[in-house]
Structures are given as structure tokens and as C-alpha cells.
Amino acid sequence: MTAKPILFNCFRSSSSWRVRIALALKGIEYEYRTVSTLKGEQLQDKYLAKAPLGRIPGLEIDGMFLTESLPIIEYLEETRDGPALIPKDPKGKFRVRQLSEIINSSIQPLQNSRILLYVGAEKKMEWGHKFVSEGLEALEKILGETAGKYSVGDNITMADLCLVPQVYSAGRFEVDMTAFPIISRINAALSEHKAFIVADYKNCPDCPEDLKK
Numbered sequence: 001m002t003a004k005p006i007l008f009n010c011f012r013s014s015s016s017w018r019v020r021i022a023l024a025l026k027g028i029e030y031e032y033r034t035v036s037t038l039k040g041e042q043l044q045d046k047y048l049a050k051a052p053l054g055r056i057p058g059l060e061i062d063g064m065f066l067t068e069s070l071p072i073i074e075y076l077e078e079t080r081d082g083p084a085l086i087p088k089d090p091k092g093k094f095r096v097r098q099l100s101e102i103i104n105s106s107i108q109p110l111q112n113s114r115i116l117l118y119v120g121a122e123k124k125m126e127w128g129h130k131f132v133s134e135g136l137e138a139l140e141k142i143l144g145e146t147a148g149k150y151s152v153g154d155n156i157t158m159a160d161l162c163l164v165p166q167v168y169s170a171g172r173f174e175v176d177m178t179a180f181p182i183i184s185r186i187n188a189a190l191s192e193h194k195a196f197i198v199a200d201y202k203n204c205p206d207c208p209e210d211l212k213k
Contacts, residue, residue: 005030008047008058010037011204012211014108014165015069016057020199021161022073026082030059034206037113070104073158085158095152099142099159103166107135111169128173136170136180139163143182150186156193164190168201 007023007030009016023030035041035056043054050065051058059066062079066072077085087093109115110131116124146152151159167187170177177184190196197203202212 002062005059005061006033007031008033008035008050008060009056010035010042011201011207013037013056014162014169015055015104017165017168017199017201018069018158018161019057019059019072020204021164021195022076022085022158024195024198025085025156026076026080028076028080028082032205036206070100070158070162073161077158083156085156085161087152087155087157092152095146096157096159099139099146099151100162102135102139102142103159103162106138107132107166108169110135111173125173128169129175132166132170132173133175133179136166136175136183140180140182143186147182147186149189156190160186160190163187164196 005023005028007016007019009020009032011034035047035058037056041047042051042056047058048054050060051067053067055067057067057069057072059072061075066075073085086096111128116128119127143151148154150156151163163183164187167177167183201207
């Protein structure tokens with residue numbers, strides 16, 4: 001019997017959130033293993049032995065320990081049944097990867113807790129607001145060309161898995177989302193989908209009660 005996958009993650013980690021959505025969409029049952037970034041557990045030797053960079057999420061599956069959210073999602077796409085998260089046609093595939101990487105490489109890293117710690121408490125809100133806003137401006141323009149009901153056409157893709165956690169993070173940095181009507185519309189539609197509700201940070205066992213309100 002194949003062992004149940006184990007997801008090492010934290011409730012508010014954007015990258016972890018993406019993988020939780022993918023697992024939910026694919027209908028994959030898994031064990032939720034908390035790695036508290038607030039306590040620095042991702043930097044403890046036990047976790048570093050599995051993930052040398054000390055980053056989450058990590059997914060233990062098929063006898064491997066996978067890291068980096070987008071490659072994890074692509075692995076699930078290639079090895080598991082369920083709705084397709086990446087189109088088969090080259091143009092559609094490019095668009096999904098393009099949008100995903102804008103968030104994954106050009107927005108999210110600049111609001112990462114390690115970066116904010118280096119920037120300092122006095123500047124982190126200003127820093128986060130600036131770079132998240134600039135990234136969303138670019139994202140909004142491209143979505144104007146690609147969006148249907150969701151980010152690329154009318155089917156949920158990997159780009160949507162990246163979008164929802166990023167919109168939440170934008171709220172943390174007090175970004176005015178009325179400036180991004182396409183992003184806001186897509187986020188609202190996705191937020192009503194069962195898989196996105198199940199994977200939401202508020203439904204994670206390690207989410208503090210005061211953040212669930």
C-alpha cells in the first residue's frame with residue numbers, strides 16, 4: 001500500500017498554500033505536518049536534513065522529498081489524475097507558467113519573511129506595499145490578455161493557485177485591490193470553489209484562532 005503523502009507546511013506560507021490547493025483539486029489525501037516559520041522550525045536540523053535551504057513547503061511522496069511549490073505542482077500534474085492544472089497546448093502552457101512565475105519569482109520573494117526581517121520592522125510595510133503593488137500592476141496587464149473566468153481562460157490552472165495566496169498577502173501590505181479589477185474578480189470566483197475553501201489558511205490546523213475571525 002502506498003504511504004499517504006506528508007505535506008510539511010505552515011498555514012500562512014504562500015508557497016504552502018499553492019500546494020494545498022493543488023492537493024485538494026487533485027483529490028489527494030495527505031498528512032498535514034506543521035513547520036512553524038514563526039518558531040524557526042524550518043531552520044532546525046531535522047528539517048534541514050530534508051530541505052537544505054530550509055524552505056517550505058516540502059512534500060514527502062512516492063519515496064521522495066519534494067521542495068519548491070511550482071515543481072511540486074507540476075509533479076502532481078504529471079503523476080496524478082484530476083483536473084488539468086497546466087494546458088497541453090504550448091501557448092496556453094506558456095501563459096500559465098508566465099503568470100505563475102511573475103508571482104513566484106517577481107512578487108512573493110520580495111515579501112518573504114527573510115527579506116522583511118532584513119528590511120526591518122520600520123520599513124517592511126512600505127517595502128511590501130511598493131513591490132507587491134508593482135508586481136500586481138504587471139500581472140493585471142497580462143491578465144487583460146489571458147483571463148476568462150479564471151487567469152487563463154475558463155479552467156482553473158496553476159496560475160490561479162498562485163494568485164489567491166498573493167491576493168491575501170496584498171491585503172497584509174494594505175494594497176488597494178480596487179486598482180486591480182481583473183485580479184479581484186478572479187480571486188472572488190476562486191474563493192467560492194470548494195478546493196480553495198478547503199485549502200484556505202483559516203482551515204489549517206495551525207492557524208491561530210484570532211486569525212480565523
